[in-house]
Structures are given as C-alpha cells and as structure tokens.
Amino acid sequence: MKPYRIFALLPLLALLGGCNAIVLNPAGDVAMQQRDLVIISTVLMLLIIIPVMALTVFFAWRYRSSNTSAHYDPDWDHSTHLELVIWAAPLLIIICLGAITWMATHLLDPFRPIERTAPGQTVARETKPLKVDVVALDWKWLFIYPDYGIATVNQMAAPVGQPIHFRISASSVMNAFYVPALAGMIYAMPGMQTQLHAVINKPGDFKGFSANYSGDGFSKMRFDFLAKNDADFGKWVSDIKAAGGNLGRTEYLELERPSEGVPVKKFANVDPSLFHLIVNLCVQPGKMCMHEMAAIDAKGGLGLAGADLVQRIEYDKSARRGSAPVLAKAYVASVCTTNAPMGMEMTEVQQPTPVSSTPLQGAGLPRPGTTFQSFAPRPSNS
Template structure:
C-alpha cells in the first residue's frame, strides 16, 4: 500500500517542480521588499497557528478515554497563567503585524519615489528615472517612452538598477498592470492616471500581464519585460527607431480597436502629449478634453448655450466612429435631457436652423423585422388579422382608444 501511495505522489511532486515561484524570488527591489512582508507576516501568524494545531493533537492524545493516568478535573474552569498566555501572545502578534503593515504601506507606496535601488544602495544623485507611459488597451499593452520618443506594443524594457516611473491609464475598461518580478500590481483605469515606481536589479526576460479580467481577449493580454544593461537598452531603443512608423492620433485610434494575441509592435516616433490626450479621452479630433470640460464646470459651466458645444463631444467611441459597431451610422447622435419645457423651448430657439432632410420612417429595432404576433383579442372577428408592420402600429393596437 505504501508503494502505491508513493507512486501517486510522485507525479504531483513532478508537477510542483515546474512551478515558477517568481513572487518569492523576484528580480526587483520593490518586489523583494513585498516578498519579505509576505514571509514575515506568515511567520508571525504561524507562531500561533502551529502551537494551536500541535496542542490540539497533543490534548486529543493525552486525554483520550483509554489513558487512565491523565489527570481528570471536571470542575476546573480557570487559570490566570494560562489566560495570560492565551491572550498576550495573539495581542503581541497583532501589534507586530500592525506596525509592519503601517510601515510597509508608506515605504512601499507605489506613488512614492524610490530612495534606493537595492538594499544598502541608495539612488545615485546623477541618475534620472526612466519615464514610461502605460496604456491598457483591448487586449494589449501600449508603452510610450517620451524621453526616447518611441512606443512599443506588448514589449517593455528598462535598464538594470535605474528607477522606473510608470504613468498608467486605460482606454476603455479597468485592467491591472502587473509584473511579478518587478513590483506589485496597480490598476489601470480610463480617464484616470495611476503611478508606480520600481526598479529591476537583474538582467533577464520576465513576464507581465493584466491581473484583472477585461473581456474575451483577456487571456492573451501578456507582454515581455526585459531587464537590460545600459548598452543593451540603447540597442533596444535603436531597434525600435529602425522599425519606422509614427504613433500619431490616427495610428492610435486604429490600434485602440479591440484585437487579440497581438504580436510585438514598435513605433520609431510618437506624437507629443499623446498620453495626455488618451487619459483625457480626447484623442479623436474635435473632442473636448476632460480637463478642459472640468475647467469650464469649475467656472460655472456654459449654461444652455453649452448644450450645442458639449453634447456632441460626449465620449462614446463605438457609436461615434462609424464602422460595424455604429448602429446609427457615422453621424453623431445624442439625446438631450432638459429639466423643464421652458428650457427645452429656449434651447430650440438658440439652435441653428436645420436644413437637412430627415428620414421620418420609424426605427424598426436596428433594421430587424418585427416578429409575428397573434392578437386575436384585439382584432374584430369580421376583419382579417394583419401582422403589424412597425412598433408604432403595435402600440396603436395595444393602446386603448382615447375617443
């Protein structure tokens, strides 16, 4: 029987041998400090868990029914010394965990600039952080290097022992930027910017991915992170410049379209302040940036006259850019909500005259035919039932007469 158990356990041990414990053996100082927090917290909690589990087994064995030599005190109910041990030990551990958490929360704040690149190695005064602008797209990662003037898709690189300053945002839904070997994860959210300061201490190729589900292409939303020497990083930048192409607004709008399992792409140049336009949701020409709209709101807004300025600028990338995802075509459409009839009349009076011929044909559910309906109770017996052709006719049949 023992040989059979051993044969069953061997495949499990072999499977565990293929595990990549990168979280417990990271290559970056921030991730290493986070690893230390995990280890110290686990050891502190085990100081209680292990003795409790051991004593549970010991008491069950020591005071078993067959052990007549064990002391039997059915009326025992209190021990001051035992109470002190039971309550003092967990209290001390909670105090230690609280202090550790408080210090780690402040020292490892992702927004906090690095004061060291490794244990005992402060950041040299002459070293400038590498600026990287990160955009989570559907379903790929865009990295913009403003200092180098390049951009890449699904590939990130940084020199060893040089602080990295990430600015992170998203184009549509929330994602989570995570490189286990470098630092902890941090969310990427549309119309917002998060930050992360980190450093890589050992050269190599590491894996990054999104740790927050974001749709059907989520599983392929992975990228390579390269830790390079200064010379190799310069060569990597030169390789990106040789690829050609410019990441301007038009190229970004094409890149932003949802796509899955995208290979590595490189752009030799980028449009200035493109990341700010992405974060402010105003990459498309004619869009008002969120920062500008908030500035107007802070000054009291534009009143009714602002409806004609701001309503066409509402951010709705799928229905306003045409293509297969625009149910009403390429023309911008919007519905205004006015509080009172007087305001609606005032708005209509300020609107410019509309000379465009409009198609007043009722909308039939995005062009789909109306399903066959049988309404015998609403049709006089003497008339032949006729299937309604539009939703207007259907409402007319279902609505009681007003006469």
C-alpha cells in the same frame, strides 16, 4: 492509501524543481521588499496557527475516551494564566503586523519615487528615471517612451539598475498592470492615471500580464518585459527608431479596437501629446478633454441656462467594443461662442474654442465658494 504508495509519489515532487516561483524569487528590489513583507507576515501568523493546530491534535489524543489516566476535572471553568497566554500572544502579533504594515505602506507606496536600487545602493539625486507611459487596451498593452519618442505593443524593455517611473491608464475598462519580477500590481483605469516606481536588478526576459479580468481576450493580454544592460537597451531603442512607423491619433484609434493575440509592434515616432489625450478621453479630434471640462467647472460651470447647450460626455465600454448598438457619438465638442456657429457640424470642429478666463456664472447661481442665494420668499417684517 498504503505507505508504499505514498513513497511512490515522492519522485513526482522533483518535477516541482522546474517551477519558477517568481513572486518568491523576483528580480526587482521593490518586488524583493514586497516578498520579504509577505514572508514576515506569514511567519508571524504561523506563530499562532501552528501551536493551535498542534494543541488541537494533542488535546484530542490526550483526552480521548480510552485514556483513563488523563486527569478529568468537570468543574474547571477559568485560568488567569491561560487567559493571559490566549490573549497576549495574538495581541503582540497584531501589534507587530500593524507596525510592519504601516511602515511598508509608506515605504512601498507605488506613487513614491524609490530611494534605493538595491540594499545599500541609494539613488543619486541627479539620476533620471526611465519614463514609461502604459496604456491597457482591449486586449493588449501599449508602452510609450516619452523621452525617446518611441512606442511598443506587448513588449517593453528597461536598463538594469535604473529607476523606472510608470504612468498607467486604460482605454476601456479597468485592468491591472503586473510584472511579478518587478513589483506588485497596479490598477489601470480609463480617465485616470496611476503610477508605479520600480527598478529591475537582474537581466533577463520576464512576463507581464493583466491581473484583473477584463473580457474575452483577457487570457491573452500578456507582454514581454526585457531587462537589459545599458548597451543592449540603447541598441533596442535604436532598432525601433530604424524600423520606422508612426503612432498618432489616427493610428491609435485603429490600434484601440479590440483584438486578441496581437504580435509585438513597434513605432519609431509617437505623438508627444498622445498619452495626455488618452487619459483625458479626447484622442478623437474635436472632442473636449476632461481637463478642459474640469476647468470650466472650476470657473463656475455653464449654469442652468447653458446646461443644455452642450452634448454630454459618454464613455461606454460596450459601445466602444462593438458589443452594443452605437446610436450617436455624444460628447462635449466645445462651448458655444460667436466663433462657433450653432449649426456647425461635429466634424468641422477640429479644436475646442478657447474659453475666456472670466469666471462663468449661471442663471442666478452664485460663484462657487460664496453664500448660496435662496430663491425662497423672504418673510415679511410684519
């Protein structure tokens, strides 16, 4: 390419001035610290990369075949000074990167409550964080505010300068909750709960999305993150409460169905136990929750004799999305007791029967933590 053509392309670089590199110019203190970590790590690595690239060009030019003035030493094979430089510099950089990474891993742990809202501004002990429960649906985001009893779809808001505590889960497949202006991405997984602590320091309208491919509607799985001052945030909450709308089990099961490009929805009343039920995969009435099954297992389980007396838990994303035939709903409804006749239909079991606190033991199985009982024949003394 001729030189004048290169200069002709330079004005196009001015168009990049309209780009908002939000990762390098975030609005939240956690994201700023993560940005600084990226910059520091990049600069440390460039301390090796740039000299190596420069020396590669220098040696190729210096020792080209046409340069007869360059010193030629075919018997040279070792230099202690050169070896020290080659190995010492990368070693020092690796030590620096390791130390920085170790400190940042603990200080920026998403499960760890933040200790500052900005440089030099520590979080007071009496400060209460804004609690937000996040659920990744197909293909939309549900935000529940347990302290306010409201919920929204594809839109959330937070007051500037107040710590935010996210609890994150998913309804179907793994996603990644990501607001570049706020903090790094955190995975959202069905049947599990992850956390994120962050703070937003500048008012404005920011974008959030899923950073993990999750199917057909992934490209439209975006939401608005609104950073407001305290007064505007209070008005935002009041407007939602005034608009009405209820989000209970029935409404959630309808909302959970796969859909794309869903507009913003708001709910003035939310079932307080909804997020707990979502995480434990038991929003459907009568379905045993994972924590209930875990409690049974912790007490010794149902044993071999009771293994076939309950139906298994099945959580298949293809069946839930309607892309696979659903033969029958299979899940643990309850433990069979005298209060739950064997012939009772699934629809008649509205709540799991309470389980006795007496440790459960199977047919011949020892209680967990005790010595295993061998069924092998004992050797004779003769």
